[in-house]
Amino acid sequence: xxxxxxxxxxxxxxxxxxxxxxxxxxxxxxxxxxxxxxxxxxxxxxxxxxxxxxxxxxxxxxxxxxxxxxxxxxxxxxxxxxxxxxxxxxxxxxxxxxxxxxxxxxxxxxxxxxxxxxxxxxxxxx
Numbered sequence: 001x002x003x004x005x006x007x008x009x010x011x012x013x014x015x016x017x018x019x020x021x022x023x024x025x026x027x028x029x030x031x032x033x034x035x036x037x038x039x040x041x042x043x044x045x046x047x048x049x050x051x052x053x054x055x056x057x058x059x060x061x062x063x064x065x066x067x068x069x070x071x072x073x074x075x076x077x078x079x080x081x082x083x084x085x086x087x088x089x090x091x092x093x094x095x096x097x098x099x100x101x102x103x104x105x106x107x108x109x110x111x112x113x114x115x116x117x118x119x120x121x122x123x124x125x126x
Contacts, residue, residue, distance in 0.1 A: 010055055010056045013056050013078060014055065014056055014078050015077075015078045015079075015080075017084075018077060018078070018085075019084070019085045019086070019087060020087075021048060021060075021085065021087050022048065022051070022090075022091070023048050023049060023050055023051060023091070023093060023095065023096050023097065023098055024047065024048065024090075024091025024092065024093035024098060024111050025047070025048050025087050025088075025089065025090055025091050026045070026046070026047055026048075026087070026088040026089045026091065026111070027045070027046070027047075027048055027062060027085055027086060027087055027088060028043050028044070028045040028085070028086040028088055029043065029044045029045075029062060029075055029082055029085050030042075030043050030082055030083040030084050030085075030086070031043075031044055031075070031081060031082050031083075032081050032082065032083065041083055044062060044064070044073055045062075045064060045088070046062040046063050046064030046071075046073075047062065047063050047064070047091065047098070047101065047111055048060055048061070048062055048091075048098075049061050049062070049063045049072070049097065049098040049099065049101060050096070050097050050098065050099075051077075051096070053077075056078050057076075058076070058077035058078060059074050059075060059076050059077060060074070060075055060077055061073070061074045061075075062075065063098075063101060063102075065109070070102060089113050089114075090113065090114040090116075091111040091112065091113065091114060092111070092112040092113065092114040092115075093111060093112070098111070
């Protein structure tokens, strides 16, 4: 059981605007980059290959291929350093860790896209 005082302090630093996403989803993370005395926002777009941790320690890893080289980056979920996380597409995967994507190249490294559920049109009454 965690100490109530620690939970109270940690709760103040949790972000309330966290977007819901899962491993396999394609996301674009708008990360604030500080260069000298200037700050700009840089987008990192890729596939979420894992979620880990709980509460303020939660992290997620995003993988992309840049100029033929695989690049992975781990982001803290409750960090004030990112502006927003956009979910571009939902992945249709059966695992929570997608480390097998590291060994795949080209079209084989793609994740299937989950079909959006569209409501059926209502039947006309005669």
